[in-house]
Amino acid sequence: MAFGTQDEPDEVMNEINMTPFVDVMLVLLIIFIITVPVMKHAVNVDLPRVSNQREVVKPETVRLSVQADGKYYWNESAVSDEALTAMLLAEGRKDPQPDLHIRGDKAVRYERVAQAMAAAQQAGIRKIGFITEPKP
Numbered sequence: 512m513a514f515g516t517q518d519e520p521d522e523v524m525n526e527i528n529m530t531p532f533v534d535v536m537l538v539l540l541i542i543f544i545i546t547v548p549v550m551k552h553a554v555n556v557d558l559p560r561v562s563n564q565r566e567v568v569k570p571e572t573v574r575l576s577v578q579a580d581g582k583y584y585w586n587e588s589a590v591s592d593e594a595l596t597a598m599l600l601a602e603g604r605k606d607p608q609p610d611l612h613i614r615g616d617k618a619v620r621y622e623r624v625a626q627a628m629a630a631a632q633q634a635g636i637r638k639i640g641f642i643t644e645p646k647p
Contacts (some may be wrong), residue, residue: 601635
C-alpha cells in the first residue's frame with residue numbers, strides 16, 4: 512500500500528450541499544401553486560354601491576348687533592332684552608347650533624356686549640364670534 516499516491520477520499524468538505532434545500536423549496540412551491548386557487552373560492556355577493564362622502568350641514572349664522580345706545584338687533588331686527596334671551600335659548604336647542612356673530616359699536620358700553628355674551632353662554636351656544644372692520 513502506498514500512502515499519498517492516490518487522492519484521499521476522506522477529505523473534509525467545506526461546502527454546503529444545496530440539493531436537499533432546492534428539493535424542499537420546489538416541493539413547497541408546488542404545494543402553494545396547487546392550494547392558492549382552492550383558497551380563492553368565495554361566495555359571490557352583489558354589494559350595494561354608495562358614496563363615502565360625508566354630508567356636511569353648515570350651521571346658519573345669527574348676527575347680533577349692539578348699537579351705540581345699547582339696543583340689540585337680531586339679524587337686522589330690533590329685539591328687547593327679554594326677547595333676546597328667549598331667542599338665544601331657542602337657537603341653543605337647535606342641532607346643529609348656529610354660529611353667533613356679535614357686532615358691537617365702538618361707542619357702546621362693554622357691559623351691553625358682556626350681557627349678550629353671558630345670555631348666549633347660559634342658553635348653551637358654544638360658537639360665538641366677534642365681527643370687526645379692518646383699519647383703512
